Amino acid sequence: MKHFFVAVMSLIAFSSFSSLKTEKSIEPTVNKTDSIVVKQLFNSALSNGQSYQWLDYLSNNIGGRLSGSPEAQQAVEWGEKLMNGLGFDKVWLQPVMVPHWVRGEKEEAYFTINKVKYSVAICALGGSIATPKNGVSGQVIEVQSLAEAEALGEKLRGKIVFFNRAFEDTPIETFKSYGGCVDQRGGGAKVTGKFGVLGVIVRSMTHSIDNFPHTGAMGYGDIPENEKVPAAAISTMAANLLSEKLKENPSLKFYFKQSCETLPDAPSFNVIGEITGSEFPNEFITVGGHLDSWDLGDGAHDDGAGIVQSMEVLRLFKLNGIKPKHTIRAVLFMNEENGLRGGRKYAEEAKANNEIHIAALESDAGGFTPRGFSIDANGKNLELIKSWKSLLAPYGLHDIDAGHTGSDIGPLKSETITLVGYRPDSQRYFDYHHASTDTFDKVNKRELELGAASMASLVYLLDNYL
Numbered sequence: 001m002k003h004f005f006v007a008v009m010s011l012i013a014f015s016s017f018s019s020l021k022t023e024k025s026i027e028p029t030v031n032k033t034d035s036i037v038v039k040q041l042f043n044s045a046l047s048n049g050q051s052y053q054w055l056d057y058l059s060n061n062i063g064g065r066l067s068g069s070p071e072a073q074q075a076v077e078w079g080e081k082l083m084n085g086l087g088f089d090k091v092w093l094q095p096v097m098v099p100h101w102v103r104g105e106k107e108e109a110y111f112t113i114n115k116v117k118y119s120v121a122i123c124a125l126g127g128s129i130a131t132p133k134n135g136v137s138g139q140v141i142e143v144q145s146l147a148e149a150e151a152l153g154e155k156l157r158g159k160i161v162f163f164n165r166a167f168e169d170t171p172i173e174t175f176k177s178y179g180g181c182v183d184q185r186g187g188g189a190k191v192t193g194k195f196g197v198l199g200v201i202v203r204s205m206t207h208s209i210d211n212f213p214h215t216g217a218m219g220y221g222d223i224p225e226n227e228k229v230p231a232a233a234i235s236t237m238a239a240n241l242l243s244e245k246l247k248e249n250p251s252l253k254f255y256f257k258q259s260c261e262t263l264p265d266a267p268s269f270n271v272i273g274e275i276t277g278s279e280f281p282n283e284f285i286t287v288g289g290h291l292d293s294w295d296l297g298d299g300a301h302d303d304g305a306g307i308v309q310s311m312e313v314l315r316l317f318k319l320n321g322i323k324p325k326h327t328i329r330a331v332l333f334m335n336e337e338n339g340l341r342g343g344r345k346y347a348e349e350a351k352a353n354n355e356i357h358i359a360a361l362e363s364d365a366g367g368f369t370p371r372g373f374s375i376d377a378n379g380k381n382l383e384l385i386k387s388w389k390s391l392l393a394p395y396g397l398h399d400i401d402a403g404h405t406g407s408d409i410g411p412l413k414s415e416t417i418t419l420v421g422y423r424p425d426s427q428r429y430f431d432y433h434h435a436s437t438d439t440f441d442k443v444n445k446r447e448l449e450l451g452a453a454s455m456a457s458l459v460y461l462l463d464n465y466l
Helices: 004-010 016-020 032-048 051-062 070-085 146-156 174-179 182-195 236-248 300-319 341-352 379-386 389-395 445-465
Strands: 090-102 108-113 116-119 122-124 136-143 160-163 199-203 231-234 253-257 261-275 280-290 326-333 356-362 370-376 399-402 418-424
Touching: 032 300, 032 389, 032 445, 051 070, 051 300, 051 445, 070 090, 070 261, 070 300, 070 326, 090 341, 108 236, 136 146, 136 236, 146 160, 146 182, 160 182, 160 236, 160 253, 182 199, 182 231, 199 253, 231 236, 261 300, 261 341, 280 300, 280 341, 280 445, 300 326, 300 445, 326 341, 326 445, 356 445, 370 379, 370 445, 379 399, 379 418, 379 445, 389 445, 418 445
Parallel strands: 136 160, 160 199, 199 231, 280 326, 280 356, 356 418, 370 399
Antiparallel strands: 090 261, 108 116, 108 253, 122 231, 136 253, 261 326, 370 418
């Protein structure tokens, strides 16, 4: 799954080679056969689904899969073996070099008031440097935005900057709340490092008030090495406590220590499996998610769910004897979380091989109850997909409209390709996102299977009508 900061920064214009797409008639109206096929796909997923047991193995036998880690490599090997066993027409590994950041020892943090010590839960942000060996300690300045920190300027020197802007509670779509806060995680250290701060702590990206810090990617951009400072996320419960105590004791001292490190880039792979199209084998519909995850939990929702759902789409086609017109690919992208190298590599190789992609669907929003799809397409294709609402509504897929689709498929963007993001209910997603609570037990079997069936149904319709 995929986070908003990376998604926005990573949308790359894809060349117009896809305009070479073979001309063929487009029939915009679904028929009775389509209704029967969609029902069969849902029946198969709910009565004979495999996605939940796959996710069980990925989460509990392999676990967190940070890019460059041994677990990420185990996941690559697992995905390749699984898709070969499913009898897809072609399965292969696509090499890609990925960032290799390691967390090191468990982080430590506390603040003191009148010799009373308050221990708080933190975790290093992905890509951060370590603190000095003995940690850092200093007074805290609380801010609500990057602009506020920038305005304080030299007043920040020698201090620890505490970004404490909370999620907005009112948006129904919780990704809007995430998008309204994530810049402080991504850019807090970059903005304040030039003022000689000791470090940065950032309120975790979640509505929940709990003691589980949420990690995620941060960046230094091109600032000099001497301006890079350590950055950590602090749990929301600890953030509230710290903010409260700062009002009473503005001179309190905060201490934190982390030993994270960025190692040289490591070799890894996207894992790709496909079913060859019966009429247009050289035109592709991609369905995928990202195989990597953060290291605190086991990445069950972000994005183990998307991975197993994508493979299940192809399995459901085979199980139901559906022979697609176009070649359907399941792509397990590597390194969405802290680099997007897999998505970029896939698009680069597609361009180099003159591949024609007509559509791509991404699942990176958790394995919750299906709600619909977000679409990034030309006006004609957007309206075409929206016209399928009556067919999909009985399965809970009511929300079908224009919107952001996904980080890994973003680099494929062109004037002709139709990009789609699978959208499950988002209310619980940020309870677990990038935290140690993102574990297999938080995934409901039926919700996961409904999502796979929803994705398979849309791919079926895209294959027949685009």
